[in-house]
């Protein structure tokens with residue numbers, strides 16, 4: 001069901017550290033959505049992707065190929081990734097125009113392997129501005145193995161909020177690849193995300209007083225500003241948590257199929 005007006009669909013950027021499961025999530029979410037009335041359009045903004053398993057309506061590799069950048073500028077893969085991101089930035093208007101032309105109800109965007117290539121280079125701010133901030137949000141993926149230690153978990157909370165701050169978009173945190181975690185580890189991580197005191201206690205044991213105080217104070221401050229607190233488990237492997245992504249999008253942008261609920265509408269109203 002395509003919107004009645006010509007407004008372009010809202011955009012969810014999938015962001016996270018290298019290997020967090022971004023590309024897999026775009027694949028799983030698109031596959032899952034085929035059974036709904038919501039049409040999910042996938043876009044690839046990672047010039048370094050070797051292979052993607054989703055149907056990309058737009059693929060940045062059509063504009064810029066990492067192999068060509070390495071060749072042409074005599075760069076290794078890391079330097080080429082950075083230059084490629086800047087080359088995409090130079091074409092942000094073009095990319096935004098192509099995304100604007102896409103019809104559908106929701107666009108999910110796969111972003112470059114390393115989080116800093118999306119969060120800290122000019123390319124993304126540029127692109128987000130072109131697309132319109134009101135139309136975009138971030139799905140931030142926590143790496144499950146890193147999340148098992150209190151300091152790894154806290155570091156990702158901080159990184160996620162830095163990305164949220166930097167890009168200025170509503171952000172929701174998801175625990176990626178939750179199928180890889182032992183049930184007791186999963187429970188503990190979710191408990192940390194719900195009760196700051198339990199995280200503080202665990203972190204104190206691991207990192208001592210000074211580091212804990214620093215981190216917990218930061219987190220407390222951040223929580224006051226977070227629009228979508230908490231951490232939701234996901235598994236692309238098992239297609240778990242896909243509905244939670246859709247609910248988050250509906251809460252922000254409304255519409256999209258029939259699953260809209262009261263909570264979604266409340267949040268939507270707050271943003272107006």
Ligand SMILES: Nc1nc2c(ncn2[C@@H]2O[C@H](COP(=O)(O)OP(=O)(O)O)[C@@H](O)[C@H]2O)c(=O)[nH]1
Pocket residue numbers: 016017018019020021022023024025113176177178179180234235236237238
């Ligand atoms: N068990 C499991 N493995 C996953 C899941 N999602 C991704 N992976 C694996 O994690 C690795 C990195 O995933 P990828 O999507 O390429 O990460 P990206 O760098 O963030 O795009 C791949 O080997 C995936 O098969 C998941 O939900 N469960």
Ligand SMILES: [Mg+2]
Pocket residue numbers: 022023024046049110111112113
């Ligand atoms: Mg990827």
